[in-house]
Amino acid sequence: MKQPVDLGNRISLIDLYDLKTPQRTGTYVLHEEELAIIETGPSPSVPYLLKGLEMLHIDPADIRYIIVTHIHLDHAGGVGMLLEKCPNALVVVHPKGKRHLAEPSRLIAGAKAVYGEKFDDLFSPVLPVPEERLIVKEDGDTLKLSDERTLTFLDTPGHANHHFSIYDSFSRGVFTGDTIGVFYPQLLKDGLEYCLPSTSPNQFRPEAMLQSAERLEQLQPERIYFGHFGMLENPRTAFEQLRFWLPKFVQAGEKVMVEQANASMQEKAKAVFQALYQEVNAFLQAKNIPETSEAYDIIRLDLHVCSMGIVDYLQKTIEQG
Template sequence: MSKPIDLNNGISLIDIYDLGLPKRTGSYVIHDEELTVVETSASPSVPYLLEGLKQLGLKPEDIRHIIVTHIHLDHAGGVGLFLESCPNATVHVHPRGKRHLADPSKLIQGARAVYGEKFDKLFDPIVPVPEERLQEHEDGSQLTLKDRELTFYDSPGHAKHHFSIHESKSNSIFTGDTIGVYYPDLLEFDEELVLPSTSPNQFDPEAMLDSLSRIERLEVDAINFGHFGQSTTPELVYKQMREWLPRFLEVSEAALVEQKSADLEEQTEAVKSALFKLVSDHLDQLGVPHEHKVYQFINMDVDVCALGIVDYIAKVKS
């Protein structure tokens, strides 16, 4: 596995090889007397997280805080398993997500319905977090560490159980999926690409843009994405989100008009194709070859985005 990345100000990024892929999902380590980890990904990523900590010279029993931005399994599915190695840690979670970490039965049921036979390989095991080791954070609440302060901001749009966390020493923010997915492999083409993450079933574009505006008002110096890495050009991130999100909706609505008599599966496939063409046309303009590794991520992401947009449009029209 790759070495942890030093992001300065006592923050490191560990690549935890979600889905077995490099630069897909990351865990952030805040080096403080009260050692803190942000995001764990799914359980198959936990060995990579533990190895990353070892490479940093850190012991899991020294971790005091584990934070998950939201409870989607690619961010929090492994928190219960990871907690078994962290006897002195508390798990910090959005109020809407707390009960699902204590009793993940609904998360498991929902994921099995979507992923079927792939579930075990992707997510198993999903271990409950003991109630007494969970701490929820309301909007604006703070966690004071030894030499920095973490402030939790409710940030819906991607999910209602999502918060973003401002870190005072670096003046950066951990945004999970709220303001998009970052594709560091495109930096070789001098492109910082950020695309919206519109996954089902709580996607809300207006709430997403409201969350973006709220983060923008914090005037942070860097954005730490769940997928994957850090951008030190926040204004570019905000600009891209405001450009891509309406375009995602526009091409999706057009695709659905053409497929209005089709079933749900065909409608979703049509939206996925429209989103893929929109993004691939942009990458063509940058000179990114179609066999480039970034397309592995683009394919997965537009697939999930299509599901969320079709679900959202159906709700709006109902």
């Protein structure tokens, strides 16, 4: 396991080796009087998180706040397990996420519907969080970690209804979770800053995603801290790529819904994936990204899940008339 990365501004990034893959999902450590971390990853990543804290010479008992941008299990599934090692920590969550951390049965069922037999390897166990250790932050609420650093919580639906993004006054950056997509740092060595939308089921709404992105862009952040994965110091890239790719994702779905109207949801999602991967692959090839890049495997995995979310969204749109 690699040493946590010092991102400057008293922020460290611990690689959680989610999916046993480096640079996939990360935990941000905010080194302040009130020590805080943002994101835990899934339970199988908690040992990596704890090892990262050890490398930073941090006693888990000193952590005051564990913050999750949203409650999808790849971001927050490990909270219950981590909390057992952090006796003095409180968990900060979106208002619509609180009850699901306290009683995660619906969260588990939803993830099993998406990941099937892979669920246990990816996420198990998902432990409940005691209600008395949960703090809700409404839109616009703040959390002061020191005289120099205050976090502001912003309701940013689109990827999920239980999602907030977090503006950090000290770094003038935003922790965006999945709101404006996934960043692929594997491509930086090839000279490409590359992001794609995250449209996973089952609360994806493209209009809300674009509105949330616009709200964050108006803050004029100097850097973006992605849940997947790492820091981007050119935020304009992320916002422009979201506006470029999101309509293409939806259009690919709409085409499949028309052409394969009688197909199963699984068949439609497979067709959307094939269309999206072909387009993304062509884009990367045009940028001279070698086929040996490890980014391709991660992008394929993401596009499979994104395709399911697109079909789910369009099916609901059809049913609602």
